[in-house]
Amino acid sequence: MITLDINGKKYEVDVDPEVPLVWVIREYLGLTGTKFGCGVGLCGSCTVHLDGKAQRSCITTVGSVQGSKIITIEGIPEDHPIKRAWIEEQVPQCGYCQPGQIMQATAFLSENPNPTEEKIVSAMQGNLCRCGTYPLIKQAIKRAAKEVRKR
Amino acid sequence: MNSPLTRRQFLQKSLTFAGLTIAVSSTPLGYRIVKAEDLIKTPGLFNPNAWIEIKPDNEINIIVNKSEMGQGVCTSLPMIVADELDADWKFVRFVEAPAGERYGDPGWGGQQLTGGSTSIRHMYEPLRKAGASARKMLLQAAAETWKVPLSECIASKSTVRHSKNGRTLTYGDLAEKASGLSIPTSVTLKKESQFTIIGKPLSRLDIPLKVEGKAQFGIDTLIPGRLYAAIARPPAYGAKPLSYDEEAAMKVPGVHRVLTISRGVAVCADTLDAAWKARDGLQVKWDKGSQPDLDNQTLEMSLMESLKEKGLIAKSIGDVKSGLSQSARNIEATYILPYLAHVTMEPMNCTAHVREDQCEIWVPTQNQTGVLAMAEKITGFQRDRIQVHTTYLGGGFGRRAFTDYTEEALEISKATGKPIKLIWTREEDIKNDFYRPGNSCLIQGGIDKKGNPIAWSQRIAVQSVFAHFAPQMIKNGIDPQAVEGAADMEYEIPNLLVEYVRIDNPIPVGFWRSVGNSENAFTKESFVDELAIAAKKDPLEFRLSLLKNHAASRRVLETVARMAGWGRPLKKGNGRGIAFHSSFGSRVAEVAEVSVDKKEGTIQVHRVVCAIDCGSYVNPAIIKANVTGAIIMGLSAALMEKVDFSNGGVASSNFYNYQEIRMDKIPEIEVHIVKSKETIGGIGEPGLPPIAPAVANGVFNAIGTRIRRLPMNPETVLQAIQKA
Numbered sequence: 001m002i003t004l005d006i007n008g009k010k011y012e013v014d015v016d017p018e019v020p021l022v023w024v025i026r027e028y029l030g031l032t033g034t035k036f037g038c039g040v041g042l043c044g045s046c047t048v049h050l051d052g053k054a055q056r057s058c059i060t061t062v063g064s065v066q067g068s069k070i071i072t073i074e075g076i077p078e079d080h081p082i083k084r085a086w087i088e089e090q091v092p093q094c095g096y097c098q099p100g101q102i103m104q105a106t107a108f109l110s111e112n113p114n115p116t117e118e119k120i121v122s123a124m125q126g127n128l129c130r131c132g133t134y135p136l137i138k139q140a141i142k143r144a145a146k147e148v149r150k151r
Numbered sequence: 152m153n154s155p156l157t158r159r160q161f162l163q164k165s166l167t168f169a170g171l172t173i174a175v176s177s178t179p180l181g182y183r184i185v186k187a188e189d190l191i192k193t194p195g196l197f198n199p200n201a202w203i204e205i206k207p208d209n210e211i212n213i214i215v216n217k218s219e220m221g222q223g224v225c226t227s228l229p230m231i232v233a234d235e236l237d238a239d240w241k242f243v244r245f246v247e248a249p250a251g252e253r254y255g256d257p258g259w260g261g262q263q264l265t266g267g268s269t270s271i272r273h274m275y276e277p278l279r280k281a282g283a284s285a286r287k288m289l290l291q292a293a294a295e296t297w298k299v300p301l302s303e304c305i306a307s308k309s310t311v312r313h314s315k316n317g318r319t320l321t322y323g324d325l326a327e328k329a330s331g332l333s334i335p336t337s338v339t340l341k342k343e344s345q346f347t348i349i350g351k352p353l354s355r356l357d358i359p360l361k362v363e364g365k366a367q368f369g370i371d372t373l374i375p376g377r378l379y380a381a382i383a384r385p386p387a388y389g390a391k392p393l394s395y396d397e398e399a400a401m402k403v404p405g406v407h408r409v410l411t412i413s414r415g416v417a418v419c420a421d422t423l424d425a426a427w428k429a430r431d432g433l434q435v436k437w438d439k440g441s442q443p444d445l446d447n448q449t450l451e452m453s454l455m456e457s458l459k460e461k462g463l464i465a466k467s468i469g470d471v472k473s474g475l476s477q478s479a480r481n482i483e484a485t486y487i488l489p490y491l492a493h494v495t496m497e498p499m500n501c502t503a504h505v506r507e508d509q510c511e512i513w514v515p516t517q518n519q520t521g522v523l524a525m526a527e528k529i530t531g532f533q534r535d536r537i538q539v540h541t542t543y544l545g546g547g548f549g550r551r552a553f554t555d556y557t558e559e560a561l562e563i564s565k566a567t568g569k570p571i572k573l574i575w576t577r578e579e580d581i582k583n584d585f586y587r588p589g590n591s592c593l594i595q596g597g598i599d600k601k602g603n604p605i606a607w608s609q610r611i612a613v614q615s616v617f618a619h620f621a622p623q624m625i626k627n628g629i630d631p632q633a634v635e636g637a638a639d640m641e642y643e644i645p646n647l648l649v650e651y652v653r654i655d656n657p658i659p660v661g662f663w664r665s666v667g668n669s670e671n672a673f674t675k676e677s678f679v680d681e682l683a684i685a686a687k688k689d690p691l692e693f694r695l696s697l698l699k700n701h702a703a704s705r706r707v708l709e710t711v712a713r714m715a716g717w718g719r720p721l722k723k724g725n726g727r728g729i730a731f732h733s734s735f736g737s738r739v740a741e742v743a744e745v746s747v748d749k750k751e752g753t754i755q756v757h758r759v760v761c762a763i764d765c766g767s768y769v770n771p772a773i774i775k776a777n778v779t780g781a782i783i784m785g786l787s788a789a790l791m792e793k794v795d796f797s798n799g800g801v802a803s804s805n806f807y808n809y810q811e812i813r814m815d816k817i818p819e820i821e822v823h824i825v826k827s828k829e830t831i832g833g834i835g836e837p838g839l840p841p842i843a844p845a846v847a848n849g850v851f852n853a854i855g856t857r858i859r860r861l862p863m864n865p866e867t868v869l870q871a872i873q874k875a
Contacts, residue, residue: 019424027379027423032371033364035545037496038577042806045496073364086362090354090772093780094221095361096368096496096545124814128806130496130546131221132783134817136776 002062006031007075017063022046024062025072033073033099037128044127045096047103048072054107056126073099081151082106085144093131101127105141113148115141170326173203173285173334175257175277182257182277184284184334202248203232203285209309209323211238214246216254217274218265218517219357220547221780222835223773226355228274230769234348235282235341238322239309245356250519250539263519266552266662268735268833271769275831283338285329292329293320343767352772357543369515369542370574372502377570378407380563381426383433384415384583387799388657389441392416399432407569409433412562414555414583419567423574441657443799450796453654454487454591457612462650463628465611466638474606474646478597481606482685486594486674486859489793491587491663492809497545498580501560504570505529509536512561515544517551525554529561548784549662552620553585581809582801585661586794588614588654592674602686604697607644609637609678611671612652614660628653632662636671636734636840641704642679642697658796664784665836668734672840673789673847673861676730680848681857690729690848691717703829704731707738707762710825715742715760722746725757726853730844735833737765738825741782741841743818745849747856749872752865754790756818756846764825765832774834775822781838782820787812789843791862 004011006025013028020039025031025048034057037045041056048057049071076083082105092098101124108115108123115123120141129137172187187202202214213229225245233243248254248263255261258273286306293311294301303314309322343350360366383395397409400418405425409418416435420426475481502513503526510530516522519539526537544551556573564571575583590613597606615630624631629651631638638649663669683693691712698704708731712718721727724746731740744758759782768774791810795802803809822838847858850868856875860867 015422016424023423026371027373030373032367032373035368035497036370036574037498038806040577040805040807043496043577078363083362087354087358090358090776092221092355092358092361093223093776094496094544094546095357095366096543098361099364102362121814126813128496128811128813130494130548130784130811132780132787132817133776134783134814135779135820138814138817 003066004062004070005068006070007072013062015062017061019062020058021048021060021062021065022057025057031072031074035096035099037097037100042126043097044104045100047100047127049103049107052107052110054104073102076102076106080106081144081147082109082140085140085147089136089140089143091133091136091140093133097127097129101129101137105137105144109141109144109148113145115145170204170206171285171288171330173281175281184281186330186334203236203281205285205322205326207323207326209242209321211243211309211322212246213243214248214254216248216256216263217270218541218544218547218551219247220265220517220544220551222270222777223355223770224265224270225357226353227271227769227773228278229356230348230353231275231278232282234346235279236286237306237308240348240353242309247541250523250541251534255520264521264552265517265547266549268835268837272736272831272833279340280338283340284335287335287338288329288332289322289325291332292325296320296325296328349769351770353770355773366543368497368545369502369513370497370500370545372513372542372572374502374504374513374570374572377502377572378419378421378567379423379426380417380419380560380571380573381430382412382415382417382559383430383435384579385437385440385800387437387440387443388445390437390439390799393436393438395433395435397433399434400429403429403432408567410563410566412559414559417559417563419563419569419571440799445656445799446797447795450589450656451487453656454589454612457652457654458485458591458593458610460652462610462652464648465629465634465651466647466649468644469646471606471608471646471648475595475597475608478605479600480685481595481597482681483593483595484678484681484859486592486677488590488670488673488861490589490658491788491792492581492584492794492803493546493548493550493663494581494809494811495546495548495550498577499556499575500573501557502570502572503557503560503564505561505564505568508532509538510561511538511540512557513540513542514557515542515551516554516557517544517547518554521552521554522557525558526561529558529565548664549666550584552662555583577806578804581803581805585659587663587669588616588658588660590670594674594678596678596682598682598686602688604644604682606646608648609674610650610652611637612654613670614654614656614658616660616662616666619659620661632667634671635667636732637675640675641701641733643699644697664781665734665839668732668836668840669785669788669843672730672732673843676732676841676844677847677859680728680844680851684851694729694731703764703827704733704738706827707731707740707764707825710823711740711742711760711762714762714821714823715744717742724853726849726851728845728848728850728852730841730848732840734837734840736830737763737832737834737837739763739837739841741845743842743845743849745846745853747850747854747868749854752869752872754846754850754863754868756786756816758819759842759845760821760823761838762823762825763838764827764829765834765837766827766829767831768824771824774824777834778822778838779820781836782842783812783817785839785842786846789846789861789863790816791864793862
């Protein structure tokens with residue numbers, strides 16, 4: 001049995017510890033907000049927070065995260081400045097990569113409340129979006145940063 | 152689990168509330184506006200494809216018969232209805248239509264298909280009439296309730312007001328009474344100046360769900376009792392399995408079954424990880440396939456050799472031979488473009504459950520009609536025993552017009568009787584695509600003494616996309632998509648010849664966002680630039696001089712030039728390139744400002760300015776998002792994308808060897824919508840074709856090197872510099 005702490009809730013799963021975390025979250029536990037994109041950590045669709053850091057859950061084995069605090073897109077509050085900015089800026093098109101983008105951006109913003117353009121680009125470089133929402137992602141992160149600073 | 156509803160039951164169920172339901176019905180001659188209840192009375196008579204349901208609580212459901220793949224149809228189509236209906240937008244919800252003839256697109260001859268940048272173009276008028284009809288019925292219901300003349304009733308924001316004494320009734324109050332009235336025989340549509348919703352940058356209805364991670368994509372389908380399927384696929388085209396280790400696969404705990412299907416050897420298991428492990432355990436040995444020497448080199452050779460053949464004539468104006476011989480100067484150029492993959496972020500997937508006498512499918516598809524036909528073929532069931540749920544699509548770009556992944560899930564479910572969830576890995580997705588075909592093109596052009604082009608002879612060698620998908624579209628051997636954007640170019644050249652040489656090989660090809668336009672725009676707009684340079688003319692002025700009878704196109708070019716500061720001094724080392732291309736009924740011009748690192752061979756695109764004229768438009772924010780996205784996808788293809796082939800199959804496999812653009816290469820992008828009275832045009836694709844030639848022309852402007860090969864990656868750029 002593997003014990004997981006996801007979004008503050010405890011889960012027990014009977015699964016091979018070598019299985020990538022993304023599949024356990026999605027297919028075993030039904031938290032489908034986290035997406036599968038490449039399986040090799042190159043597109044960022046599966047990004048979750050492990051103890052506050054953005055990590056690719058497709059190259060993280062489920063056995064390695066027992067005892068970690070895992071946060072998925074479902075665990076980011078609706079009024080989080082990043083989620084609000086994503087709606088204000090109307091970022092998503094197909095929307096598939098967006099949970100990963102949002103998880104990457106929230107972790108980044110919590111460590112860089114006053115980010116430069118360069119820092120935003122280097123933080124988001126690992127997240128692909130085939131619809132090409134990159135300009136709006138940049139704008140939304142800047143908007144959210146402004147809101148965080150105001151608070 | 153509940154047994155699925157038949158479509159007839161669905162229809163009846165959706166009519167059980169007391170409200171007004173209006174449908175658009177495809178007919179052999181177009182469409183009609185009807186009441187849904189009349190469909191029950193006369194089953195089989197009509198095929199309605201868009202429904203408005205107004206409920207007593209004021210909620211308005213608008214059924215969307217197009218797939219939402221990011222292009223915004225779940226917002227823009229309801230906006231069209233809501234405006235003519237004078238609905239209060241806050242009451243408007245959308246519902247994805249089930250699959251069936253009733254939701255066919257009159258513009259596609261009744262097929263339920265999302266593609267070709269047609270959603271707004273095909274549905275604009277029918278949806279406006281449906282909205283206006285419902286509005287008129289609600290007004291009539293109010294007039295009868297109050298016993299006043301219709302002319303004294305005014306509709307606004309889901310409410311009817313009596314102009315004389317100010318009393319009001321909501322649409323919800325009136326819905327039941329209105330449903331007893333007959334459909335008006337004629338309606339007057341609004342003038343553009345009367346629009347309250349159309350033309351406004353309203354927020355998209357799907358975005359909150361997508362930000363919360365709650366939007367249900369195909370891959371998110373979790374049917375109880377499901378088995379997971381994985382398929383070992385041939386590494387080369389046409390390869391057949393020689394042997395595999397079924398025993399080893401069956402030994403993996405949780406594995407139920409190993410079976411051969413049309414495209415490989417499948418395993419199904421209780422969990423995805425078990426299915427994948429068992430697939431690896433199969434250790435399938437394959438034969439060499441149908442063309443084992445197929446690789447990058449042989450493909451390129453075949454593309455270049457094909458240009459030596461005479462092609463079929465797709466377009467001929469004047470006499471190109473004599474035009475070329477009378478020219479003061481002739482130039483010639485050969486271009487070559489690679490195969491491209493779609494790489495939707497959501498890999499192909501499907502969940503299917505084939506039971507004894509009915510089946511249910513959950514699939515991210517652009518082609519419901521194709522899915523139904525496929526299910527019919529595999530199960531043998533009548534269409535009313537097949538239920539298809541269209542989920543959100545994690546990207547489409549043409550890939551999801553194909554039903555191969557649905558076929559696989561259906562085959563395995565039929566064999567096992569279980570709900571089957573099939574998820575392709577990224578490697579399977581990249582290796583088993585219907586690619587944008589590789590393309591080669593030879594153009595000869597001639598200019599007269601004054602520098603005016605008098606002859607243009609273009610030979611295009613490319614596979615036919617329609618050959619397998621819709622062979623009836625091929626006329627006299629010519630696939631219209633192979634020559635689109637060239638054979639119908641707007642440039643007024645007195646002697647024009649466009650020839651098509653069809654290439655055949657085992658590589659499956661398909662619709663890749665803007666299809667032939669993305670290839671032919673690159674060659675046409677590069678060559679027109681080459682002609683302008685040869686004529687010592689400004690590339691913008693040169694294009695304008697070839698569009699004397701195309702005022703709308705000239706306006707788009709003039710707009711982009713003004714917005715981009717065409718002709719203004721540039722930062723040292725930078726260059727500016729322009730390109731113009733009409734496709735899917737819209738005119739688009741783009742200017743790219745670039746610089747080139749000549750040592751590294753890298754191109755940096757600093758700024759892209761785009762002007763688009765799509766005639767009337769519905770939601771300018773959605774248009775800008777689509778066009779920006781198309782520019783970025785086109786830029787990605789222009790700078791770095793290509794599929795590699797080796798040993799008779801696809802060598803590319805994942806993002807480490809199929810490169811895509813990332814945030815660091817995204818230029819500043821401005822999109823300007825040119826207002827016009829032109830016929831309404833498409834939006835999803837037309838932004839893409841001009842970007843690659845705009846960049847290539849910008850590179851020439853910056854460093855004087857002409858790039859005639861895509862992608863313009865460092866290898867290509869360095870080779871071009873050395874050659875020059």
